[in-house]
Amino acid sequence: MIRISLFLVLFVIGRAQAETQFGGRFDQERLTAVYTEALTFIAPRILEPVPVRRLTIWGLQGLTALDANMRVVANDARVQLFRQDQMVSDIVAPKDNTPTAWAKLAAAITADCMPVSAPIRRVGTQGIIQGFFDQMFGRLDPYSRYVPPVEASEDRARRGGRAGLGITVGQKGALIEVRSVVRDSPAAIAGVRQGDILAAVDGQRTQDQDPVTISALLAGAEGSPVTLSWRGRDGRTRDAQVVRVMVPPETVFAQRFEDVLVLRISSFSNSTASHLALSVQDALSEPHPVDGIVLDLRDNRGGLLRQAVTAADAFLPAGLVATTIGRDPDSMNVWRSTEGELAENVPLVILVDGRTASAAEILAAALADRGRAVVVGSETVGKGMVQTIDPLPDGGELFVTWSQTLAPLGWPIQGLGVLPQVCTSLGQDALNRQLASLSTGFQPMADSIRRSRAARLPVRASEVLEIRAPCPASEGRTADLEAARLLISNPAAYAAALLPPMVDR
Structure with a gap:
């Protein structure tokens, strides 16, 4: 899911300007936008009412989880950040309980810790967001969670299915056999059945090919056509042009x-x-x-x-x-x-x-x-x-x-x-x-x-x-x-x- 590349890291000390190993410059604006949307969505929907202020303070404990030297202290008037015994940030608590105000505070507190915490700089903006939600949801229930962007994209694709014909294939000697066919899929409508032998995909013979290669040929852009040749159990060879669609996995x-x-x-x-x-x-x-x-x-x-x-x-x-x-x-x-x-x-x-x-x-x-x-x-x-x-x-x-x-x-x-x-x-x-x-x-x-x-x-x-x-x-x-x-x-x-x-x- 995550492609890791090696590159030089340059740290520039300054509020909201520290560069991180994984995400480039610390993005305070993105942090504010994510926290605002999250707090706006979470506060009225969770099973038991929790003030936005408390949700935010819970989330900020993620800074301590990332760097044990960092400590967030909050009272009715102020929210403070300490590195060991040294105060790093001191911000007046918002008088209202709005998600936007508390999101801005959380982002500002986080920005203030960047110059003094190497562990937090290393994880970058994405790691900070993950830590924020891990700590917040850990105090709510076992099932609420944050899914980061790459994983979320894959989850969305999995929930909706992927473009293909709705068949899985496997090896049968030197031949490629149809192992399963999703009901109502393009392949099923064309007449492909489990146990049939797939002879060719877009004219490319499948004999002596491996199933991974053939599966890649079957997949493609949604709406694109593909021509199949297959031999049924009756020994007859059939040809059909079918169109790839989003096919949910068979369940x-x-x-x-x-x-x-x-x-x-x-x-x-x-x-x-x-x-x-x-x-x-x-x-x-x-x-x-x-x-x-x-x-x-x-x-x-x-x-x-x-x-x-x-x-x-x-x-x-x-x-x-x-x-x-x-x-x-x-x-x-x-x-x-x-x-x-x-x-x-x-x-x-x-x-x-x-x-x-x-x-x-x-x-x-x-x-x-x-x-x-x-x-x-x-x-x-x-x-x-x-x-x-x-x-x-x-x-x-x-x-x-x-x-x-x-x-x-x-x-x-x-x-x-x-x-x-x-x-x-x-x-x-x-x-x-x-x-x-x-x-x-x-x-x-x-x-x-x-x-x-x-x-x-x-x-x-x-x-x-x-x-x-x-x-x-x-x-x-x-x-x-x-x-x-x-x-x-x-x-x-x-x-x-x-x-x-x-x-x-």
């Missing part, structure tokens, strides 16, 4: 195990909900429809909240999916499903583990609370806080926590996570006993599940630990899918594991 991977459809969802991107629905429709339209569906959310760290809500909507009748609450009016939403549901009478099981988080937890909680799915696995992460994104003048981005999510039954996902109805993390013997009990209509986890669903904000830390204890978080295991298939094949056990249908609120 839904379907696999059928006898009469059970397993849909692994790796994350939630712009196309996840639609690809999930299409995969289910494909399975239901086959000559031998599936007996059950498994949504595998293990190791899914989340993604776009709207996509999780839309995915839940596909399986639910009209009703509540999730609620987000915060201080900013725009952060408060009631997410609801609409009439019409896929696979209405088909058993649905969700696999989770100790790495299932965020949007994935929202989907699991919604389908479980509404009595539509049985969750199998272990306790999940418990990340129920939602971040909003703010682009900054330096090209970086702020991710600021501005709301937290409540499941349909009203319990907070943050901290608690999703307690499964069938626990696999206590070992095979315990799992076998639970499945046997469910077959008789008895749910051993009933009391624990009732307690978790009855929790309301604020939840004490001790209570969080007690609620999570019956099914400790762990990595996914083979027993998860085996348990899911057993539930699908045993209607009595599946019915006993389901929560009762929720009365809409």
Whole structure:
């Protein structure tokens, strides 16, 4: 991400004029602009109100983190900067609490430390900005963060996808094989299928080439054409000219195990909900429809909240999916499903583990609370806080926590996570006993599940630990899918594991 070059460094002593190793001259104007935008955005949106003054002083502790000899002291009247015992800066505190005034103060204090601190000069303007936000957000919550410009640019490209045809390729002897095709991508529309042999790209033969070289040929500017030649499994060679578009990475991977459809969802991107629905429709339209569906959310760290809500909507009748609450009016939403549901009478099981988080937890909680799915696995992460994104003048981005999510039954996902109805993390013997009990209509986890669903904000830390204890978080295991298939094949056990249908609120 970062190209490092070696060059001579000239230090010129003077306020706001010190040159740095990485960023050229210290840019006080850029610092002021970034801090002004950030404080303006953060102050009204964070979950608990914090004065702009305090946010700024927290951020200025980044100077101490960069140079232990620097110390910021603030009272109601003044903000002072010391290097060891020597005062370096003494500025009258703004009488108002406006972001602009405090941003200017923070930039001025920082400029005053430049001539006397070699460590701070070395990190440059970008390092100072990083330190400012690290210290501020470290006092707010675990998820708010600053992303520097280069990384932010790559994140934006990753969220939106990249221009290409929607295929990945690999080596098959001397040939190039199509390993995956993103649904609805240009390649898929042209008829390219997984397992086909890619013969040529724009007339250039692929035989004896490596996959990295061919992947580079397939990528290009958005809207640019490329001609493909490929051989299908029927042995026929086909040619087509296709146009490169921005293709979000595939996040839904379907696999059928006898009469059970397993849909692994790796994350939630712009196309996840639609690809999930299409995969289910494909399975239901086959000559031998599936007996059950498994949504595998293990190791899914989340993604776009709207996509999780839309995915839940596909399986639910009209009703509540999730609620987000915060201080900013725009952060408060009631997410609801609409009439019409896929696979209405088909058993649905969700696999989770100790790495299932965020949007994935929202989907699991919604389908479980509404009595539509049985969750199998272990306790999940418990990340129920939602971040909003703010682009900054330096090209970086702020991710600021501005709301937290409540499941349909009203319990907070943050901290608690999703307690499964069938626990696999206590070992095979315990799992076998639970499945046997469910077959008789008895749910051993009933009391624990009732307690978790009855929790309301604020939840004490001790209570969080007690609620999570019956099914400790762990990595996914083979027993998860085996348990899911057993539930699908045993209607009595599946019915006993389901929560009762929720009365809409």
